[in-house]
Amino acid sequence: xxxxxxxxxxxxxxxxxxxxxxxxxxxxxxxxxxxxxxxxxxxxxxxxxxxxxxxxxxxxxxxxxxxxxxxxxxxxxxxxxxxxxxxxxxxxxxxxxxxxxxxxxxxxxxxxxxxxxxxxxxxxxxxxxxxxxxxxxxxxxxxxxxxxxxxxxxxxxxxxxxxxxxxxxxxxxxxxxxxxxxxxxxxxxxxxxxxxxxxxxxxxxxxxxxxxxxxxxxxxxxxxxxxxxxxxxxxxxxxxxxxxxxxxxxxxxxxxxxxxxxxxxxxxxxxxxxxxxxxxxxxxxxxx
Numbered sequence: 240x241x242x243x244x245x246x247x248x249x250x251x252x253x254x255x256x257x258x259x260x261x262x263x264x265x266x267x268x269x270x271x272x273x274x275x276x277x278x279x280x281x282x283x284x285x286x287x288x289x290x291x292x293x294x295x296x297x298x299x300x301x302x303x304x305x306x307x308x309x310x311x312x313x314x315x316x317x318x319x320x321x322x323x324x325x326x327x328x329x330x331x332x333x334x335x336x337x338x339x340x341x342x343x344x345x346x347x348x349x350x351x352x353x354x355x356x357x358x359x360x361x362x363x364x365x366x367x368x369x370x371x372x373x374x375x376x377x378x379x380x381x382x383x384x385x386x387x388x389x390x391x392x393x394x395x396x397x398x399x400x401x402x403x404x405x406x407x408x409x410x411x412x413x414x415x416x417x418x419x420x421x422x423x424x425x426x427x428x429x430x431x432x433x434x435x436x437x438x439x440x441x442x443x444x445x446x447x448x449x450x451x452x453x454x455x456x457x458x459x460x461x462x463x464x465x466x467x468x469x470x471x472x473x474x475x476x477x478x479x480x481x482x483x484x485x486x487x488x489x490x491x492x493x494x495x496x497x498x499x500x501x502x503x504x505x506x507x508x509x510x511x512x513x514x515x516x517x518x519x520x521x522x523x524x525x526x527x
Contacts, residue, residue, distance in 0.1 A: 307379075307380050307408060307410075307436075307453050307455050307468070307469070307470045308341070308342055308379065308380075309339060309340065309341060309408065309409040309513070309516070310340050310403075310405045310406075310407065310408035310409065310436075310470075311337060311338045311339070311340065311405060311406045311407050311408070311409075311422075311424075311523075311524060312334070312336070312337055312340060312346075312347055312404055312405050312406055313336035313337065313338065313406055313431070313521075314404065314406060314431040314433045315334075315431075316328075316330045316334055316359060318431055318433075319359075319404060319433055322431075322433070323433065323435075323475055323478065324357055324478075326357075327356075327357070328349070328356075328357035328358070328359055329356065329357065329358045329359065330359045330360075331358060331359065331360035331361075332360055332361050334347050334359075334361075336521075337519055338519050338520055338521055338523045338524055339409075339513055339516055339518055339519045339523055340364075341516035342364050342365060342379045343363075343364060343365055343379075344363075344364055345361035345362065345363060345364070346361065346362060346363075346364045346403060346451070347359060347360075347361065347362075347403065347404050348360060348361070348362035348401050348402070348403060348438065348440060348449065348451050349401060349402040349403075349404060349435075349482070350399070350400075350401045350402075350440055350449075350482060351479070351482035351483060351484060353484060353485075355483075357482070359404075360449070361448075362401070362440055362448070362449040362450060362451040363443065363448060363449065363450040363451070364379050364450075364451060364452075364453075365377035365378070365379055365450055365452075366378055366379070366381065366391075366392070366395075366439060366440075366441060366450050366451055366452035367441070367443075367444075367450055368391060368394070368395070368441050369441060369442050369443070369444045371391075373444070376391075377450070378391075378452055379452055379453065380452055380453050380454070380455045380470075381439055381452045381453070381454050381455070382454075382455060382456075383437075383454050383455060383456040383471055384456075386439065386454055387489045387492075392439055392452070395439035395440060395441050396439060396489070396492075397487040397488075397489075398484050398487055399439060399440045399441060399484070400437070400438070400439060400440075400481055400482060400484075400492075401438040401439065401440040401451055401482065402435040402436070402437070402438060402473070402478060402481070402482065403435065403436040403437075403438045403451065403453055403470075404433055404434075404435055405433070405434055405435070405436055406424060406431065406432055406433060406434070406524075407422050407423055407424030407425075407432070407434070407524065408422075408423055408436075408470060409421065409422055409423075409509070409513055410423060410462075410465050410466045410469075410506075411465075411466070412464070412465045412466070419508055420508065420509050420510070420511060420513050420514065421465050421506045421507065421508055421509065422506070422507055422508075422509045422513075422523075422524045422526075423462065423465075423469075423504055423505070423506045424504065424505060424507075424524070425503055425504060425505075426503055426504060426505035427503055434472050434499065435472065435473045435475070435478060436453045436454070436470040436471060436472060436473070437453070437454040437470070437471040437472075437473050437481060437496075438451050438452060438453050438454060439451060439452050439454065453470050453471075454470065454471045455468045455469060455470050455471065456468065456469065456470075456471050457469075459501035459504075460501070461501050461502065461504070461506075462501065462504070462506060465506055471498060472498060472499040472501075472504070473496070473497070473498060473499060474497040474498060474499050474500075475499075476497065477495060477496050477497045480492075480495040480496060481495075481496050507526040508526060508527050509523060509524060509525065509526065509527055510522075510523060510525070510527055
């Protein structure tokens with residue numbers, strides 16, 4: 240059903256010093272109430288990533304240059320297991336359908352234990368390594384070009400890769416008329432068009448929960464008119480290899496990992512109501 244392509248961007252070489260170029264999105268201390276107020280202020284009136292604040296990690300880079308800050312997930316876990324994981328998967332927690340998932344919240348995350356069993360649980364969307372200070376950045380995205388080599392992400396890339404199940408994501412197109420929200424989703428599936436973002440996870444300091452980030456790459460030809468970056472969407476045939484913690488060499492990861500053919504994705508304009516993360520209804524993904 241799906242075409243595939245080699246996953247080439249993740250394994251680019253070269254570190255960026257303090258890793259200031261490794262994050263796609265503005266970051267904040269997700270533990271602070273102020274951050275959530277900041278998030279609501281930004282997203283209530285403007286599309287995600289459209290505000291004028293500058294990222295503390297990338298001085299001079301507009302936050303509008305970043306991406307993948309909102310997505311949907313409404314496929315029931317049982318359906319996900321039946322279609323993609325027939326060997327079974329432990330589901331830890333309840334996953335309610337959501338049509339507007341924002342950063343800084345608990346999102347569905349799939350990882351593999353050392354014995355090869357799969358676990359789906361909630362993970363905090365905002366990555367901070369356990370060794371980092373509590374005031375360190377907690378980015379929601381990691382750039383594919385540097386994830387394998389950056390100090391912030393390289394351990395997770397080698398040993399803690401994960402999947403973020405989704406049905407699609409939102410992106411905003413800039414034009415002279417303003418910003419138009421688009422919903423990007425599989426074009427050739429039925430009512431539950433599940434896809435999987437490549438992600439990285441880390442244990443959270445002081446408890447038994449985890450935190451995660453979604454890996455992004457340069458946008459495909461069919462999507463770059465909307466935004467210049469997109470999440471790495473994995474081909475269903477390589478999901479277990481991507482998750483396998485025993486595969487840690489990046490050359491081998493490159494050999495076994497493939498992305499979903501972008502021709503299997505479609506982008507449709509949707510209502511401006513998606514700008515507000517408090518709106519969470521099925522009709523948000525309806526084409527306008």
